Amino acid sequence: MKKSFVLDFVLFLLASPILLAKGMVALGRKWGSWRSSYRVRTICENCGTVMSMVGLWRCKCGYTYKGHLLRLCPVCRTMPAMVRCYQCGVTEKLPEP
Ligand SMILES: [Zn+2]
Ligand SMILES: [Zn+2]
Structure with a gap:
């Protein structure tokens, strides 16, 4: 039980930079289209x-x-x-x- 929790936590730590990067890319795209639509x-x-x-x-x-x-x-x-x-x-x- 405890071991699987630690494993989950490690997997979460490993996955979070990827999720963060994905979020940044999505945000950047949104910001880019927002900027171009308001030029x-x-x-x-x-x-x-x-x-x-x-x-x-x-x-x-x-x-x-x-x-x-x-x-x-x-x-x-x-x-x-x-x-x-x-x-x-x-x-x-x-x-x-
Ligand atoms: Zn109208
Ligand atoms: Zn023209």
Whole structure:
């Protein structure tokens, strides 16, 4: 009984750095996507134009607003999922929050 407890404890000690590392990687990924989704501008993959996230935006429900793209629509409560290039009209999917 006591021996298996010690063994469990040793296994836990051995496993915890792995769990910690896994947790750090998951946290880092989350932080990375959060940072990229809150940047102010992005580059159009089609024409290379710098697309500003701050401007005039229209939600799919028709609500039009001025400011940062990433905000909840006050009418339909949805978050924008893509950004449209002003130059060529190509849309780029935004990273999931
Ligand atoms: Zn473009
Ligand atoms: Zn809307």
